[in-house]
Amino acid sequence: MSDLATSRGPAPLYFGMRGDRLAVSALFLVNGFLVGSWAPKIPVLMARLDITESIMGLLILVFGLGSIAMMPVIGALTARHGSAPLLKPATLALLPMLFLLTLAPELITTAVVVFVFGGLIGGMDVAMNTNAVAVEKRMKRAIMSSCHGFWSLGALLGAALGGVLLGSLGEIAHGLIVTVLATAAALFALPLLAQDQPTPETKAATPLKFPRSPLPYLVGIMALFSMIPEGAILDWSALFLQREHGAGIELAALGFAAFSATMAIMRFAGDIIRQKLGAVLTLRICGGFALTGMVLAALAPVPELAILGFAIAGIGISNIVPIAFSAAGNLPGIPSGIGLSIVTVMGYSGILVAPSAIGFIAEHTGFSPVLMGTAALVLVTLGLSSLARYANFSAE
Incomplete structure (x- = not known):
C-alpha cells in the first residue's frame, strides 16, 4: 500500500507458508495458548489465595477491564506507528505474566498482575489483528478467519495442557513450562512479522482521535x-x-x-x-x-x-x-x-x-x-x- 513503508520483495516461505502469514498466525496461537492456560489455573489460584467465587469473579472482571482499557491505547499507537513496533514489546511483556501470576503472594498483587495480563492480552489482540490486515492487503486474500482459528487452537491446547500439568506437576511447573513454550513460539515468529510502519507523511497526518465516520x-x-x-x-x-x-x-x-x-x-x-x-x-x-x-x-x-x-x-x-x-x-x-x-x-x-x-x-x-x-x-x-x-x- 502507498502509505506503508514496507519492502516489496517476495516473501520468504517457511514450512510452505509465507513468513509474514506464519508469524501472525503463530502469535494468534500464542495469545490463545496463554488465555487457555489461564482458565484451568483459576481453581488452583482460588485455593492458594483462599478466595471465594465472588472474589474470583471480580478478578475475572479486572482481567476484562484491563483488556478494554488497553485496546484503544494500542489501537491508536498502531495507527501512528504501525502494528509490528507495538506487537513486539506487547508480546514480550505478556510472555512472563502467567508465571508472575503463579508467584503472586496475595490478593492485591494478584489483582495488579491480572489487570496487566488482561491489558497485554487485549493490546496484543488489537496489534496482531492489525498485522493480519496488513498481511491480507499484501496477499490480496483473506487470512483473518484462519488466524482466529489458530487462536482457538491455542486456547484449546493451553486448556488441555494446563489440566495435565497442574494435576501432575503443580502450579509453578505449569507456569514455567507454559511460559517457555509460548516464548519459544513468539521468538520464532517476531522476526518474521510484516513490517507495516507508516511513512512519515502518513504518520504526521494520522490524528489520534475517534473518527467522525459512523x-x-x-x-x-x-x-x-x-x-x-x-x-x-x-x-x-x-x-x-x-x-x-x-x-x-x-x-x-x-x-x-x-x-x-x-x-x-x-x-x-x-x-x-x-x-x-x-x-x-x-x-x-x-x-x-x-x-x-x-x-x-x-x-x-x-x-x-x-x-x-x-x-x-x-x-x-x-x-x-x-x-x-x-x-x-x-x-x-x-x-x-x-x-x-x-x-x-x-x-x-x-x-x-x-x-x-x-x-x-x-x-x-x-x-x-x-x-x-x-x-x-x-x-x-x-x-x-x-x-x-x-x-x-x-x-x-
Missing part, C-alpha cells in the same frame, strides 16, 4: 451482536442445559464443546469460503446459521437438540467476527489501528461484559427467552451485512 461503530455493532451470543454460550450453556433440561454435568459440558469444535473447524475453512463467495454473502450465510442455531437451542425440547443448536451456532458465529475485523482494518479514510481498536473494544465487550447482564436477566426470565434475544441480535448483524464489503480483496 462506519467503524456500525462494524463494531456487527461484532458486538455476534459476540454476545458467543459469550452467552461460553458462560451459560452448561447451566441452561442443567436447569432447563435436567442434563447431567457431562452432557451439559457438551454444549460449549460442540460450539467450540464447529467454530474452530469453520474458522480454518472460512478464508477459502470468503475468497470464493465474497465477504458479504459469507457473512449472510454465517448469520443464517447463527440465527438458526440459537433459535433451535432456545426452543429445543430435549438437551441433545439444544447441543445441536449450539453446534450450528458455532458454524455461523465462527467467521462473522473475523470478517468484521477485516472490514474494520480496511475502512476508507480510517487507519487500520483506529478502526480495529473501536471494533475490538465493542466486540469483546460482548464477551467480557454482556454475560453478567445475561445472568441477571435469566434469573428473572429463564435462559430460553435470553437465547431468543441473542438470536434477535444476529438479525441486526444481518441488517448491517453490506458493510462486510470492506473485507473483500478482489478489487485490490
Whole structure:
C-alpha cells in the first residue's frame, strides 16, 4: 500500500507458508495458548489465595477491564506507528505474566498482575489483528478467519495442557513450562512479522482521535451482536442445559464443546469460503446459521437438540467476527489501528461484559427467552451485512 513503508520483495516461505502469514498466525496461537492456560489455573489460584467465587469473579472482571482499557491505547499507537513496533514489546511483556501470576503472594498483587495480563492480552489482540490486515492487503486474500482459528487452537491446547500439568506437576511447573513454550513460539515468529510502519507523511497526518465516520461503530455493532451470543454460550450453556433440561454435568459440558469444535473447524475453512463467495454473502450465510442455531437451542425440547443448536451456532458465529475485523482494518479514510481498536473494544465487550447482564436477566426470565434475544441480535448483524464489503480483496 502507498502509505506503508514496507519492502516489496517476495516473501520468504517457511514450512510452505509465507513468513509474514506464519508469524501472525503463530502469535494468534500464542495469545490463545496463554488465555487457555489461564482458565484451568483459576481453581488452583482460588485455593492458594483462599478466595471465594465472588472474589474470583471480580478478578475475572479486572482481567476484562484491563483488556478494554488497553485496546484503544494500542489501537491508536498502531495507527501512528504501525502494528509490528507495538506487537513486539506487547508480546514480550505478556510472555512472563502467567508465571508472575503463579508467584503472586496475595490478593492485591494478584489483582495488579491480572489487570496487566488482561491489558497485554487485549493490546496484543488489537496489534496482531492489525498485522493480519496488513498481511491480507499484501496477499490480496483473506487470512483473518484462519488466524482466529489458530487462536482457538491455542486456547484449546493451553486448556488441555494446563489440566495435565497442574494435576501432575503443580502450579509453578505449569507456569514455567507454559511460559517457555509460548516464548519459544513468539521468538520464532517476531522476526518474521510484516513490517507495516507508516511513512512519515502518513504518520504526521494520522490524528489520534475517534473518527467522525459512523462506519467503524456500525462494524463494531456487527461484532458486538455476534459476540454476545458467543459469550452467552461460553458462560451459560452448561447451566441452561442443567436447569432447563435436567442434563447431567457431562452432557451439559457438551454444549460449549460442540460450539467450540464447529467454530474452530469453520474458522480454518472460512478464508477459502470468503475468497470464493465474497465477504458479504459469507457473512449472510454465517448469520443464517447463527440465527438458526440459537433459535433451535432456545426452543429445543430435549438437551441433545439444544447441543445441536449450539453446534450450528458455532458454524455461523465462527467467521462473522473475523470478517468484521477485516472490514474494520480496511475502512476508507480510517487507519487500520483506529478502526480495529473501536471494533475490538465493542466486540469483546460482548464477551467480557454482556454475560453478567445475561445472568441477571435469566434469573428473572429463564435462559430460553435470553437465547431468543441473542438470536434477535444476529438479525441486526444481518441488517448491517453490506458493510462486510470492506473485507473483500478482489478489487485490490
